[in-house]
Amino acid sequence: MNEEQKMSSIKRQNLIMKLLRDAEEPITGSEFAKQTNVSRQVIVQDVSILKAKKEPIMATSQGYVLLDKQKSQGLLERIVVCKHTPEQTQEELNIFVDHGVKVKDVIVEHAVYGDLTASVMVSNRAEAKRFIERIQETNAVYLSSLTNGIHLHTLEADTQEKLDAACDALKKAGILVE
Structure with a gap:
């Protein structure tokens, strides 16, 4: 990489950080690519x-966010x-979000790698629908397919009652493992 390319890369990385700090919503790699006139792969x-430089960037199913902006004050986690089967994923996500619960991630235990965690960051039906559509469009497999459907979710809500109600609804749907 020559000096001019290095400066261009640094400027682009500074712009990415500025845009993420100012963003109200996640920003996709494609959106960054359009704004900086480079390929999505260059953005990746x-x-x-930036992550190697310890910038708190997280890739979610909706795009990139800063972890600092995602830290929630006074919210409860469980x-x-x-x-469940892959076909029940939409139902599972809808149960969570319909009860005011955010699904932060999915975790599966892999025999070789140990715990694998992937960001989900779904808090409403529109985000849940987009998440499912992205899985289908990319022909990706759900992490739970590695573990016969068994997986964990880190949930977030502003009250214990919302978490309890979501868990009760999951129990009734035969999705919650106790």
């Missing part, structure tokens, strides 16, 4: 470099164990 590389 820039974000990887980890739950679920088991």
Whole structure:
């Protein structure tokens, strides 16, 4: 990489950080690519470099966010164990969000790698629908397919009652593992 390319990369990375700090919603790699006139792959590389420099960037199903902006004051978290088929994923997500609960991630235990955690960050039906559509569009497999449907979710809500109600609804749907 020559000096001019290095400066261009640094400017682009600074712009990415500025846009993320100012953003109200996640920003996709494609959106960054359009704004900086480079490929999405260049953006992925820039974000990887920023993460290596300890910038608190997280890739979610909706795009990139700063972890600092995602830290929630006064919210409660709970980890739950679920088991269902891939076809029931939409139902599971809808149960959570319909009860005012945000699904932060999905965790599965891999025989070789140990715990694998992926960001979900779904808090309403529109985000849940987009998440499912992205899985279908990319022909991706759900992490739970590695574990016969068993997986964990880290949940977040502003009251214990919302978490309890969501868990009760999951129990009734036969999705919650106790």
